[in-house]
Amino acid sequence: MMSPEHTTFFTKLTQILRKHGLKLSFALVTLLIYSNYLYTQDTLFTLIALCGLVNVLLLGRASKAHQAGEFFADPLSQLSVTGTTLTVKQHQLDVTAINKVVLDRLDDDEGLLDFPFNRYQKTAMRFPAEHLPAVRQWLLTHLPNATIIR
Known part of the structure; x- marks a missing residue:
């Protein structure tokens, strides 16, 4: 049987995944691309992928607050x-x-x-x-x- 702490954690995790599922999917794909370029030691594309990862994670934050x-x-x-x-x-x-x-x-x-x-x-x-x-x-x-x- 799960303790209340685990139930709360999984409940919060489920809420986050439902609310930000698409954004997290984009972040995962970008993270995989970043890892690939990091592994191949391609500095330029590694930095580009890292910038893409940061932008995906920040997606929607500024526009909602601004508008x-x-x-x-x-x-x-x-x-x-x-x-x-x-x-x-x-x-x-x-x-x-x-x-x-x-x-x-x-x-x-x-x-x-x-x-x-x-x-x-x-x-x-x-x-x-x-x-x-x-x-x-x-x-x-x-x-x-x-x-x-x-």
Whole structure:
């Protein structure tokens, strides 16, 4: 019988493999290529393969952090409407100019709200996924003419 430590380890390992399986497969192939060039002592291709291995392991990290926006525990605290002006974080947008709003789940834990067709391009925010219904209702109430994109 397995001890709780082993169960936890294998559970975590299974979660990692499910989440990053393709990335780990690419890393394994690149590692094999790197090992081959290292064994044949081909310095140039060894360095190229090593750079490829590092890039595969970092795949997706910068883009997610850069594009997803800031995290807010309470997204409704960052939204307000005064007259025809919508304030998102510190940015003010004209309510009549907002036709589309992105509201979707990023993963099991986080949601995303963005106004992609505005002049600031920094209005995206991430928040706990349990706030999705409240944010959707807020948008339907305050921006009734906007289409919510998933």
